Amino acid sequence: xxxxxxxxxxxFAGNRFATAGLMVIVILFLLSICAAFITPYxxxxxxxxxxxxxxxxxxxxxxxxxxxxxxTRVIFxxxxxxKVGFVAVGIAVLIGTVVGLFAGFYGGWVDTLLMRVVDIMLxxxxxxxxxxxxxxxxPSIWYIMIIIGLTGWMGxxxxxxxxxxSLKSRDFVLAARVLxxxxxxxxxxxxxxxxxxPVLVSATLGVAGAILTESALSFLGIGVQPPTPSWGNILTxxxxxxxxAWWLSLFPGxxxxxxxxxxxxxxxxxxxxxxxxxxx
Amino acid sequence: xxxxxxxxxLMLFPLLIGITLITFTVIHLAPGEPVEMQTAMxxxxxAASRARLREFYGLDKxxxxxxxxxxxxxxxxxxxxxFAPDNRQVTDKIVxxxxxxxxxxxxxxxxxxxxxxxIGILAAVHRDTLLDRGISVFVFLGFAVPTFxxxxxxxxxxxxxxxxxxxxxxxxxGSERLPALARYWxxxxxxxxxxxxxxxxSLAGLSRYMRSTMLEVLSQDYITTARAKGVRxxxxxxxxxxxxxxxxxxxxxxxxxxxxxxxxxxFETIFAIPGMGQLFYQxxxxxxxxxxxxxxxxGAGLTLLGNLLADFCYAFADPRIRHGRG
Numbered sequence: 001x002x003x004x005x006x007x008x009x010x011x012f013a014g015n016r017f018a019t020a021g022l023m024v025i026v027i028l029f030l031l032s033i034c035a036a037f038i039t040p041y042x043x044x045x046x047x048x049x050x051x052x053x054x055x056x057x058x059x060x061x062x063x064x065x066x067x068x069x070x071x072t073r074v075i076f077x078x079x080x081x082x083k084v085g086f087v088a089v090g091i092a093v094l095i096g097t098v099v100g101l102f103a104g105f106y107g108g109w110v111d112t113l114l115m116r117v118v119d120i121m122l123x124x125x126x127x128x129x130x131x132x133x134x135x136x137x138x139p140s141i142w143y144i145m146i147i148i149g150l151t152g153w154m155g156x157x158x159x160x161x162x163x164x165x166s167l168k169s170r171d172f173v174l175a176a177r178v179l180x181x182x183x184x185x186x187x188x189x190x191x192x193x194x195x196x197x198p199v200l201v202s203a204t205l206g207v208a209g210a211i212l213t214e215s216a217l218s219f220l221g222i223g224v225q226p227p228t229p230s231w232g233n234i235l236t237x238x239x240x241x242x243x244x245a246w247w248l249s250l251f252p253g254x255x256x257x258x259x260x261x262x263x264x265x266x267x268x269x270x271x272x273x274x275x276x277x278x279x280x
Numbered sequence: 281x282x283x284x285x286x287x288x289x290l291m292l293f294p295l296l297i298g299i300t301l302i303t304f305t306v307i308h309l310a311p312g313e314p315v316e317m318q319t320a321m322x323x324x325x326x327a328a329s330r331a332r333l334r335e336f337y338g339l340d341k342x343x344x345x346x347x348x349x350x351x352x353x354x355x356x357x358x359x360x361x362x363f364a365p366d367n368r369q370v371t372d373k374i375v376x377x378x379x380x381x382x383x384x385x386x387x388x389x390x391x392x393x394x395x396x397x398x399i400g401i402l403a404a405v406h407r408d409t410l411l412d413r414g415i416s417v418f419v420f421l422g423f424a425v426p427t428f429x430x431x432x433x434x435x436x437x438x439x440x441x442x443x444x445x446x447x448x449x450x451x452x453x454g455s456e457r458l459p460a461l462a463r464y465w466x467x468x469x470x471x472x473x474x475x476x477x478x479x480x481x482s483l484a485g486l487s488r489y490m491r492s493t494m495l496e497v498l499s500q501d502y503i504t505t506a507r508a509k510g511v512r513x514x515x516x517x518x519x520x521x522x523x524x525x526x527x528x529x530x531x532x533x534x535x536x537x538x539x540x541x542x543x544x545x546x547f548e549t550i551f552a553i554p555g556m557g558q559l560f561y562q563x564x565x566x567x568x569x570x571x572x573x574x575x576x577x578x579g580a581g582l583t584l585l586g587n588l589l590a591d592f593c594y595a596f597a598d599p600r601i602r603h604g605r606g
Contacts, residue, residue: 017416033547089384116294116295116298117298119295119298120298120299120302120580121302121539122535122538122578122583123295123299123580123583123584123587124538124576124579124580124583125537125538125539125541125542125580125583126538126539126542127542127543127545127546127574128541128542128545128560128576128579129306129576131545131561131564132306132572132576133306133309135306135564135565135567136564136567142526145305151413157347208424211282212424214293215426215428215429216426216427216428216546219426219428219429220546220549220561230344235428235429235432238432239432242432242436242440243436244439246436249429249432249433249436252429253426253429253432253433256429257421257425257429259425260423260424260426261420261421261424263422264423264424265420269419270287
């Protein structure tokens with residue numbers, strides 16, 4: 001590893017909160033990949049004899065109103081959350097980076113136009129916009145990921161633009177230009193790699209936001225559709241049975257809380273590790 | 281200064297046009313038409329009457345004509361008639377819901393700023409102590425907890441189990457017959473949970489921001505100078521540092537609005553609060569285009585106003601802009 005990235009890891013590892021968050025995320029990944037091997041139950045298998053059972057050694061998180069094992073549904077639900085988090089943020093980062101690069105590098109009217117679009121998009125209460133579009137489309141996890149991505153790129157665009165503006169006049173960029181490098185080469189070889197670190201922070205925090213949004217949509221019944229388990233839609237039935245079956249509401253909620261918290265802690269950890277002045 | 285304000289106000293117009301353009305595009309890109317919603321219920325509706333319905337709503341015209349028509353109505357604050365069976369003016373429907381949502385959000389905003397700023401200062405002044413870490417954990421929990429889930433748990437615990445608080449609506453049945461004070465108390469009890477949960481969820485952003493600006497200001501030379509010449513620590517923090525650390529926070533005021541308004545959909549649906557968020561949710565579910573578009577425009581417009589207000593406050597607070605050098 002190069003010297004700066006070694007420094008980075010040292011500082012990141014020194015942050016106990018961030019390390020714990022990273023460990024939780026890794027465990028969640030493993031759980032969702034190996035979900036089928038970890039639990040003996042099928043997430044969709046109905047069992048009329050074992051409806052709304054409290055947690056036992058056979059059913060760690062109890063069973064739901066159709067007799068399905070809640071633990072199984074929660075770890076299969078982790079797949080949905082991770083997928084939504086990464087795809088949605090991937091889309092947002094892609095759009096944001098392209099917009100930011102163009103605005104910062106070309107300046108002038110391109111910059112003005114793109115940044116006004118950013119300003120306008122930032123005015124909308126995002127959840128309203130997402131709700132309006134999602135409710136009019138056929139329910140599908142892909143639409144959810146795309147819509148969350150399309151409404152979440154503005155922060156990244158501003159960050160990248162600011163980075164590009166400060167990098168554009170640096171000596172190494174001027175040197176590349178003097179050597180006759182094309183715009184494209186300068187943008188992608190010299191500016192982009194240096195502008196990416198603040199994007200990493202915002203992307204990590206964005207994953208947390210996307211997971212929360214998806215769970216809220218699924219809770220409202222317009223996100224991931226049953227029988228596919230997602231933390232949000234397990235909570236929808238949790239709401240209906242809250243007086244008799246607390247386990248149905250508790251565990252998926254805790255899963256969301258821990259996951260979102262971990263991404264936030266890792267994001268903050270990366271931010272502090274990138275900028276030693278902020279350490280602490 | 282006057283010049284700056286004027287420029288800022290003039291900037292509103294292109295932004296407003298952009299808001300309407302995005303609203304219109306978003307709604308019309310979606311497949312399916314509201315007429316299908318209305319006619320799907322009764323298969324007997326003939327093709328001819330379907331066409332009449334489309335014509336009635338102006339859906340038969342090309343998109344740019346529809347947009348132009350809508351825009352010219354908007355300029356007169358006419359958002360059209362709702363597609364809902366009551367067929368009322370969208371403006372009326374929104375106007376009667378707005379006060380509830382705005383007052384809820386303003387209370388939450390005041391609480392957010394009132395709590396997050398001192399919390400952030402405290403964390404910065406006691407940096408790296410147990411207090412600082414405790415505050416971090418607390419605000420991060422608030423940030424990470426899904427609000428709808430917390431609302432659910434609180435409703436169950438305080439409402440059903442302990443029956444301390446009412447769990448839906450904004451006043452009890454027959455409360456209009458109560459004396460004024462008792463009526464206020466009744467409303468306050470209804471709003472306690474939603475407002476508290478909204479505030480808890482929004483503390484993190486602002487308090488972390490406050491903490492980092494405060495830390496930055498505290499590391500400046502003039503603070504060292506103040507300390508060196510023997511100014512008491514309290515005065516250093518609350519007089520010298522705080523003034524400068526508070527300045528950037530003003531801009532955040534405008535930015536917290538869209539998040540709060542967006543969150544009102546969730547609160548108002550869960551707690552059955554008859555506000556704009558609930559109206560929006562109902563509108564979206566029944567494809568009430570004029571209503572959905574109206575609320576989107578108003579929601580974004582409110583944020584625009586909030587940002588403008590924040591910028592004005594900033595201009596007054598920052599002497600560099602106040603004296604015309606910004």
